[in-house]
Amino acid sequence: MSTATAAPVWTKVRQQPGALARLFDNKAFLIVVCLLPAVGLLLTFLTYPLGLGVYLAFTDQTIGRRGIWIGIENFEFLAEDPIFWNAVFYSVFYTAVATVGKFALGLWLALLLNQHLPMKSLLRAIILLPWIVPTVLSAIAFWWIYDPQFSIISWMLIELGLRETNVDFINTAWPARWSLIAANIWRGIPFVAISLLAGLQTISPSLYEAALLDGATPWQRFRHITFPMLMPILAIVMTFSIIFTFTDFQLVYSITRGGPVNSTHLMATLAFQRGIPGGQLGEGAAIAVAMIPFLVFATLFSYFALARRKWQQGESND
């Protein structure tokens, strides 16, 4: 504002933006440009393989030979196939038992870790280990743990005088099924425990104090405060866990490869077995497609379980 000295007068020139700048100011163009990489990746790596898989399920394509459209013949064949039904049964059984196990132990662990413990952060880090280790690596470890001759568990039990002979973990059908479920639970606990721990930490401590003054026993505090408050996150974590468990492949394929005598095939391992080593791409794809209804059901379960809790929303009373 000084007028004492004759400062050079300078007015800002409003420059006309260049063609490129105008292009990047165009909203429609920006939307396309920003979305393109994500859409491209999704189309290439998700939609195309999924579409191809579904298409293959209706063909008789094998490795090295282009197939023709055969309608639902693959599914008709599978409907008569006891090995397929065995895989369906074991997939459901494996998912159900492992999920119950993971959530029971994971919730228990989360409740423990939510207490004041010495070296809490270190403990939490250790808990995550089974999840951080690549599945194949832990599968190999379990392979040794379950080994008919060199199993450390058998060795321990014999040394302790509890058994005379080695335990048969994976060489007959039912023990193999349970052993794989145990390995899956071990691997799945960290995910459940850490997710639920995060959920537990969002519950205000004053709610527990209020419940304490209201006269709630520890069980009642869990039943009336912890559990209902944890339900939203429990539903999400459970959905994810069910999907991961149902589509599990690595653990089973690394330890038993579906054996003995196809007794531990999951739908995923059977699909791979038939499609790649067996060469029957169409049939393998049909098994994989048959998993979709189960997964849709799991997702719907979570959707409806989530939509029920109106106390979370601030909507008007109804």
Added chain:
Amino acid sequence: MATVSVRQVRKSFGSTKILHGVDVEIADGEFVVLVGPSGCGKSTLLRMIAGLENITGGEIAIGGRVVNAVPPKDRDIAMVFQNYALYPHMTVRENMAFSMKLAKAPADVMEQEVQRAAKILGLEALLDRYPRQLSGGQRQRVAMGRAIVRHPQVFLFDEPLSNLDAKLRVQMRSEIRELQQRLATTTIYVTHDQIEAMTMADQIVVMNGGRIEQSGAPLALYDRPANTFVAGFIGSPAMNLLRGEVADGGFRAEGGAILPLPPGAHRGAATYGIRPEHLVLADDGIPAAIVIVEPTGSETQVSLRIGETPLIGAFRERVAGRPGDTLRIKPDLSLVHLFGPDGARL
């Protein structure tokens, strides 16, 4: 209804001492406010009375029964939390009935109690709502309703109004007071707001650094603060506390002001306390320079300077001065407080 006695209560978290031997006697039906700055231990003391913190030393008795080892639910108390601690997944009705449900009360008794509390608090229309659907003041009332249905011997309030806006706070202040007078239940109320303390309490306990500085009736604390901490804490705007010395012919404050003394003051170092509202405008007063004039409507607060000594005055009159002008003021000698070098009242 019950008396509450806190005797030589101490609390430490590890090596950190929070309370250093606190004594409070609360009569049956009395409304006691624990007030003090953040970290003075007032909330800790309340939580110890509730049984949410254990007692490092001393004893607490409710209704003559020592409760040191009694679990919270058996102490016959109810507490209103700062964040209300309403169960978000329960309706207002379920929130209020929760303690009775746990005690397996019959359904008709539960409904009757909830209706009674809802009527007292004006919550009848909101019983089926969830806490999320309520305003701050309504949540506050539900929290009180949850306390009322239990017919406790003692109500405990932990800064219940600090999450409300200023207008609602004033309204809830009188609602809580009125409720307490109606139910005549012994009440212990924690706040950091001295105005809440002054307006609500039968007895104020001023705490600082884990010790009780003074306790007594609100106006007693206002009229005769026991030390400079209480003098500065109670009253708004805060009392002017000027350090200096009692000499012949007046009090020589640091900064150069010379102020008149009440008769009988002993010579020596002292702190001179005069509340802003006890300074009066007088033609024969001491000249003071105006620094800032803050009219609030009902009174005018003026920051003044006598020499280098800063002083706040609050006058009923409208002061029309500008910064730099001179105002002549005089302390009301009967309301001057003198404190010794250790801060205690002389």
